[in-house]
Amino acid sequence: MALDSKKIRKDFPILSRKINGRSLVYLDNAATTQKPKAILEKLKKHYEQSHANVHRGVYALAEEATSEFEGARKKIADFVGAKSPNEIIFTRNATEAVNLVAYSLAKKLKKGDRILTAVSEHHSNFVPWLRLAKESGLKLDIVKLTPTRDFNIRDFKSKLTRKTKLVAVAHVSNVSGYIYPVQKIAREAHKAGALVLVDGAQSAGHMPVDVKKIDCDFFAFSAHKMGGPSGAGALYGKKEILEKLEPFLSGGEMVREVSTKDASWNDAPWKFEAGTPNIEGAILWGEAIDYLKKIGMKNIERHEKELLKYALGKLKNLSFINLHGMTGSINRTSIISFNTKGVHPHDAATLLDRYGICVRAGHHCAQPFMRELGVPATLRASLWLYNTRREIDILISALRKVHRELA
Numbered sequence: 001m002a003l004d005s006k007k008i009r010k011d012f013p014i015l016s017r018k019i020n021g022r023s024l025v026y027l028d029n030a031a032t033t034q035k036p037k038a039i040l041e042k043l044k045k046h047y048e049q050s051h052a053n054v055h056r057g058v059y060a061l062a063e064e065a066t067s068e069f070e071g072a073r074k075k076i077a078d079f080v081g082a083k084s085p086n087e088i089i090f091t092r093n094a095t096e097a098v099n100l101v102a103y104s105l106a107k108k109l110k111k112g113d114r115i116l117t118a119v120s121e122h123h124s125n126f127v128p129w130l131r132l133a134k135e136s137g138l139k140l141d142i143v144k145l146t147p148t149r150d151f152n153i154r155d156f157k158s159k160l161t162r163k164t165k166l167v168a169v170a171h172v173s174n175v176s177g178y179i180y181p182v183q184k185i186a187r188e189a190h191k192a193g194a195l196v197l198v199d200g201a202q203s204a205g206h207m208p209v210d211v212k213k214i215d216c217d218f219f220a221f222s223a224h225k226m227g228g229p230s231g232a233g234a235l236y237g238k239k240e241i242l243e244k245l246e247p248f249l250s251g252g253e254m255v256r257e258v259s260t261k262d263a264s265w266n267d268a269p270w271k272f273e274a275g276t277p278n279i280e281g282a283i284l285w286g287e288a289i290d291y292l293k294k295i296g297m298k299n300i301e302r303h304e305k306e307l308l309k310y311a312l313g314k315l316k317n318l319s320f321i322n323l324h325g326m327t328g329s330i331n332r333t334s335i336i337s338f339n340t341k342g343v344h345p346h347d348a349a350t351l352l353d354r355y356g357i358c359v360r361a362g363h364h365c366a367q368p369f370m371r372e373l374g375v376p377a378t379l380r381a382s383l384w385l386y387n388t389r390r391e392i393d394i395l396i397s398a399l400r401k402v403h404r405e406l407a
């Protein structure tokens with residue numbers, strides 16, 4: 001079913017804003033997405049009617065808040081295909097979810113164990129492993145790119161050893177939009193006896209996700225990249241693995257029994273959620289998920305693919321544009337990185353802003369990847385369910401002007 005863009009755009013109040021006298025063209029969805037008004041209404045309702053701390057009170061209001069909060073956990077679990085809500089740990093964002101695995105796993109790994117990640121990762125799924133390796137005497141192996149700048153499965157297989165304890169890769173690259181073959185990666189990693197973490201920050205809001213089908217052991221993602229609020233994220237972890245892991249943070253909520261000598265831990269996922277959680281963040285995330293489900297993730301994916309094809313067709317016709325990553329529309333989401341010949345990405349982005357266009361310029365927190373691409377920075381347009389062909393046309397026409405003015 002084709003999306004009714006006109007109707008969808010009305011759900012996002014910010015899209016009717018003017019920037020520099022122009023209609024806002026928001027093409028920075030990989031950084032964060034805009035929010036549907038359903039979540040604003042939900043926040044008002046929650047604060048006006050059911051706010052209390054969760055898990056602690058026996059009074060009706062606290063029970064209501066707890067049930068909304070735990071209800072959100074169930075919505076999130078169902079959304080990514082987890083077997084049970086207890087496989088979802090609330091975190092602040094995808095970054096914290098990755099760090100949770102790094103810190104918890106650190107206690108299980110020994111000197112000489114190896115971690116395998118890729119050169120194309122976002123820093124959030126790279127620096128924690130770099131650091132863990134340095135601090136715990138582990139070896140970090142890094143998968144190279146193919147000539148088309150994608151994940152190199154051959155190199156991956158050659159670097160996977162019996163000493164590899166964890167494979168940590170993205171589901172979708174935040175620079176090229178490339179969709180990693182995560183099912184294949186998980187199958188190979190498991191054959192070698194390694195655990196698999198998939199960083200789903202760029203996939204969860206853009207395509208149907210099924211952690212059971214991928215068969216990953218961990219899946220990290222953020223609410224703010226899928227219509228939800230910032231400050232809310234989650235780590236999916238297989239139940240049997242979470243049970244064996246030590247908590248990352250300690251304090252209230254995560255304990256069962258505390259004496260002056262010792263403490264015992266609550267069950268997963270609560271043993272990983274020390275302190276008062278982001279209650280409203282979780283609830284609003286649940287609301288955002290209801291919104292996305294109503295539209296349908298398959299429809300969103302199809303809409304983005306169509307727009308991507310349209311945008312790539314137009315960009316390829318501009319002789320002054322260098323596209324990075326795969327240049328076809330298969331096997332990738334609608335994240336497009338490119339450079340404008342003779343114009344620094346920051347200058348181009350600043351000029352595009354004059355036309356009301358928001359695109360990202362920079363290294364996109366993926367400096368090792370930028371080095372492989374041979375550029376210090378790129379321009380990046382990233383699309384979502386509310387973007388339209390008209391907005392792509394506005395971008396193309398503005399890029400022509402930018403090139404005329406600056407190159």
Ligand code: 7TS
Pocket residue numbers: 030031032093094095096122124125170172173174199201202222233364365
């Ligand atoms: N992993 C990937 C693949 C990402 O793209 C990002 C954020 C993260 C992890 C971290 O997510 P967070 O919610 O914890 O911050 N990516 C971007 C980006 O591309 N531009 O701004 C943030």
